Amino acid sequence: MKIYLAGPEVFLPDAIEIGNRKAAICRRYGLTGLCPLDNVLDPAAAGASIAIFKGNEAMMDAADAIIANLTPFRGPGADPGTVYELGYMAGRQKLCLGYSNDPSTYGERTRLFTAVTESGGRLVDAEGLKVEDFGLSDNLMMIHALDRHGCALVTPRRKPADIWHDLTAFERCVQFAARRP
Amino acid sequence: MKIYLAGPEVFLPDAIEIGNRKAAICRRYGLTGLCPLDNVLDPAAAGASIAIFKGNEAMMDAADAIIANLTPFRGPGADPGTVYELGYMAGRQKLCLGYSNDPSTYGERTRLFTAVTESGGRLVDAEGLKVEDFGLSDNLMMIHALDRHGCALVTPRRKPADIWHDLTAFERCVQFAARRP
Numbered sequence: 001m002k003i004y005l006a007g008p009e010v011f012l013p014d015a016i017e018i019g020n021r022k023a024a025i026c027r028r029y030g031l032t033g034l035c036p037l038d039n040v041l042d043p044a045a046a047g048a049s050i051a052i053f054k055g056n057e058a059m060m061d062a063a064d065a066i067i068a069n070l071t072p073f074r075g076p077g078a079d080p081g082t083v084y085e086l087g088y089m090a091g092r093q094k095l096c097l098g099y100s101n102d103p104s105t106y107g108e109r110t111r112l113f114t115a116v117t118e119s120g121g122r123l124v125d126a127e128g129l130k131v132e133d134f135g136l137s138d139n140l141m142m143i144h145a146l147d148r149h150g151c152a153l154v155t156p157r158r159k160p161a162d163i164w165h166d167l168t169a170f171e172r173c174v175q176f177a178a179r180r181p
Numbered sequence: 182m183k184i185y186l187a188g189p190e191v192f193l194p195d196a197i198e199i200g201n202r203k204a205a206i207c208r209r210y211g212l213t214g215l216c217p218l219d220n221v222l223d224p225a226a227a228g229a230s231i232a233i234f235k236g237n238e239a240m241m242d243a244a245d246a247i248i249a250n251l252t253p254f255r256g257p258g259a260d261p262g263t264v265y266e267l268g269y270m271a272g273r274q275k276l277c278l279g280y281s282n283d284p285s286t287y288g289e290r291t292r293l294f295t296a297v298t299e300s301g302g303r304l305v306d307a308e309g310l311k312v313e314d315f316g317l318s319d320n321l322m323m324i325h326a327l328d329r330h331g332c333a334l335v336t337p338r339r340k341p342a343d344i345w346h347d348l349t350a351f352e353r354c355v356q357f358a359a360r361r362p
Binding site: 008011012013043048049050052053054056057073074075076077078079080081083084085086087088089090091092110113114119120122124125127128129130131132133134136138139140141142143144145147148164 | 189192193194224229230231233234235237238254255256257258259260261262264265266267268269270271272273291294295300301303305306308309310311312313314315317319320321322323324325326328329345
């Protein structure tokens with residue numbers, strides 16, 4: 001089984017090393033991890049962003065599954081680039097797995113980024129937009145997409161010391177994929 | 182043509198009215214707009230989030246196209262719930278259109294949310310994560326998904342006075358859909 005390894009760790013300075021560690025974990029379970037091309041192509045080259053997009057899309061098309069790192073990124077929710085890829089793979093009817101290294105709920109995290117108040121029996125942010133409050137880790141579309149197209153979001157009981165490098169929850173997703181018939 | 186109308190305006194107090202306005206614009210062009218169910222079902226009912234997910238997924242499956250509102254939401258990037266739906270529709274090979282009422286680039290906006298510095302020739306945020314800097318409106322996966330599966334992201338020249346209620350850019354997406362053979 002080929003698994004597309006999506007996540008905002010492509011933006012870390014040691015992105016390639018993390019990708020290699022993830023691919024090595026996949027190999028231990030007899031699976032093949034495919035890393036996005038974001039750090040392989042020269043970002044300064046003409047048309048680099050299109051080349052990365054086309055390469056990543058082709059890699060998703062070739063993969064049987066995705067493991068999406070939905071750890072919150074620059075705000076209360078997951079990285080939209082990763083979320084796009086999760087949606088794409090769900091649309092392609094591939095196996096969808098995901099994890100977040102932050103076990104808090106979306107409602108709890110939103111309070112760290114904006115003033116949340118109650119208005120007419122619902123929670124709203126500083127712009128007056130409702131805060132989704134189902135006790136889920138993130139927007140219901142991603143969380144239930146995992147329930148429907150793979151298995152429930154994997155989260156640790158406690159946030160690990162190094163949220164961007166801890167691969168315990170990732171490995172649980174790999175174990176789930178390896179057990180699939 | 183049936184168009185799924187995705188966007189974080191489902192979180193506004195007047196979400197249903199905005200949805201009705203969008204559907205009326207679609208009708209003027211001979212198209213049918215389908216609004217997500219987030220505000221139709223009672224959020225306090227048991228299993229409400231699952232029911233909303235299943236309803237929205239079925240509506241996307243029934244639609245021929247999506248118009249995604251990618252206006253930045255609670256951070257520098259688009260609403261992950263909307264982005265998930267864009268990815269899902271791209272994966273289903275449907276027509277993918279999108280707009281943002283904020284014409285700034287992702288790099289410009291990120292500076293409003295985190296300290297951006299240069300490190301080793303690349304822009305990084307306060308956590309040390311690289312800031313994508315291709316001069317695009319958002320993460321390259323969504324922006325080029327629109328190029329590939331529909332048409333380029335529609336943005337206004339200037340941010341409208343009411344970023345959540347101005348439907349000018351939305352109507353341009355509808356016009357594009359109506360012109361499709």
